[in-house]
Amino acid sequence: MRIAIVGAGVIGTIFAYIFGKVHDVTLVEVVKEKVDLYRREGYTIIMPDGKEVHVDDVNITNDPKEVGVVDLVQISVKGYATEAATKGALPMIGDETMVLSVQNGLVHDIIASVVGKEKVIAGITAHSGMPVKPNVIRYVGGYGPLLIIGKYDKKPNERFNWIVEELKKTGEEIVVVDDIEPVIWKKLVANVACNPVAAITGMTSVEALACEDTKALIKMLAEEVVEVARAKGIYFPEMENIAEFVYEAFAGTKDNKVSMLQDVENKRRTEIDTLNGAIVREGEKLGVDVKANKVITHIVKSLEFMYDKR
């Protein structure tokens, strides 16, 4: 199968390595220096057991037209870049192409607005990693399947089934569900409740969960997400006891810094707009009280505003 992965970051590179064992994969990256670096030196992945895998001869470009039409495009950029990345990918998307995303946050409607809902394979990954150098990535590994995916329009077809079978040839665990939305929202609630709190306080999960005030804040954010989910008709059993669920999910990150804390520490734009900001937009549309998420969105955006001021 021919796959194009848009965004040669942490997830894009890890997936290029995994899919590339079996399939013809091209990375598409907007940063020219990164394209040059990957072409010149390849990339290294430090595997969960500490072994290093080096990949030379990387197929990477910053010109999607060079790639042509592929079977599967994976959008693997930060939430705020989703629309630009999907529009940029259009030269690689033909009648039969499907578009996969396991990005965090509410991004699948953005992709669907560009390519059509019927082309979108939405989902999550239980795997993660972090950058060590521009072409060295620590693959933390997986706390579950590589992919939990579903056709976003809930109408599986022959083409989708074929892509799933092709992806399974990697030997990775790929779980297919009929309704992907509850799966996305279950991960979303953990990211929305924990990531900005970590970003603002500098806390790891161990520190946050030792403080009753921090736990109270996490609970408030999570409860609003549940109310928005209910208003949208989305249900997953953990909604019944959401605070315990998010505390447990956060605890799973141990002493690691969640992505939004890493972003703030490195003065990078955060994914607040497709996490808490998206909850605020959805909540306000549906008449749900989302004040806690609104306040924390303003705080994180205020932090971003100050990046270049001192």
Ligand SMILES: NC(=O)C1=CN([C@@H]2O[C@H](COP(=O)(O)OP(=O)(O)OC[C@H]3O[C@@H](n4cnc5c(N)ncnc54)[C@H](O)[C@@H]3O)[C@@H](O)[C@H]2O)C=CC1
């Ligand atoms: N890092 C992790 O362990 C996990 C990340 N995610 C999610 O996956 C998504 C990607 O995250 P990371 O890989 O960590 O981000 P990253 O910042 O490491 O990589 C994103 C890459 O996309 C590139 N890019 C931006 N706009 C582009 C465009 N228009 N065309 C081509 N390339 C473009 C950037 O230059 C960068 O190299 C995010 O939504 C994140 O929340 C989900 C699970 C785990």
Ligand SMILES: CC(C)(CO)C(=O)C(=O)O
């Ligand atoms: C899964 C987890 C918590 C990995 O750290 C994440 O999604 C993030 O940091 O944003």
